[in-house]
Amino acid sequence: ETGVTQTPRHLVMGMTNKKSLKCEQHLGHNAMYWYKQSAKKPLELMFVYNFKEQTENNSVPSRFSPECPNSSHLFLHLHTLQPEDSALYLCASSRKLADTDTQYFGPGTRLTVL
Amino acid sequence: GQNIDQPTEMTATEGAIVQINCTYQTSGFNGLFWYQQHAGEAPTFLSYNVLDGLEEKGRFSSFLSRSKGYSYLLLKELQMKDSASYLCAPLDSNYQLIWGAGTKLIIKP
Numbered sequence: 001e002t003g004v005t006q007t008p009r010h011l012v013m014g015m016t017n018k019k020s021l022k023c024e025q026h027l028g029h030n031a032m033y034w035y036k037q038s039a040k041k042p043l044e045l046m047f048v049y050n051f052k053e054q055t056e057n058n059s060v061p062s063r064f065s066p067e068c069p070n071s072s073h074l075f076l077h078l079h080t081l082q083p084e085d086s087a088l089y090l091c092a093s094s095r096k097l098a099d100t101d102t103q104y105f106g107p108g109t110r111l112t113v114l
Numbered sequence: 115g116q117n118i119d120q121p122t123e124m125t126a127t128e129g130a131i132v133q134i135n136c137t138y139q140t141s142g143f144n145g146l147f148w149y150q151q152h153a154g155e156a157p158t159f160l161s162y163n164v165l166d167g168l169e170e171k172g173r174f175s176s177f178l179s180r181s182k183g184y185s186y187l188l189l190k191e192l193q194m195k196d197s198a199s200y201l202c203a204p205l206d207s208n209y210q211l212i213w214g215a216g217t218k219l220i221i222k223p
Contacts, residue, residue: 002156002158004156040122040215041215042118042213042214042215042216043157043201043203043211043213044213045210045211090156090157097209098208098209099209100144100145100162100164100205100209102147102159102162103159103211104159105149105156105157105158106156107154107155107156108154108155108156110154
């Protein structure tokens with residue numbers, strides 16, 4: 001248990017579906033992150049939020065839409081995804097942004113796009 | 115550009131010692147993290163080095179040479195539960211983690 005939870009743990013969706021991934025951290029952290037992890041590839045940083053404000057969008061396609069209503073919750077809204085978007089989506093949090101603080105990860109959502 | 119190089123896979127025997135190497139090239143440097151990730155689970159923090167030298171933490175030690183752009187993770191008295199992927203991730207000048215693809219460590223009895 002890292003103090004970061006993600007739901008659902010597994011998701012299968014068609015290319016025309018709309019779904020959302022949820023992340024919640026119970027650590028009192030101020031920075032939250034979305035990562036994509038594909039097999040045998042490095043973690044790809046997608047979005048960064050600091051005190052609910054988005055500070056980073058690493059050229060992520062608009063079919064991925066993040067939302068951060070407060071410092072404890074982070075969502076990733078998905079629509080019209082492609083099969084190549086199938087991957088493990090990891091949420092992480094850290095005490096501060098732009099520092100040497102450790103990032104704590106959730107267990108991830110295994111997404112399969114048919 | 116920024117680049118991390120670590121072996122894709124390593125195999126070791128239970129009870130033995132294994133060293134996982136990582137070389138990196140980043141724009142600036144603010145330390146280096148090692149994470150452990152069991153299959154289907156979250157990456158978990160193992161170590162952080164910002165100064166040159168060896169830091170020991172139980173069965174795991176991590177070494178850093180900033181001048182060589184090199185780090186290694188040393189695992190002693192290997193146990194079956196150490197079978198996992200080990201991720202090397204330096205922090206660049208913007209304090210952004212630059213991730214390697216990870217080294218899958220297989221422990222055999």
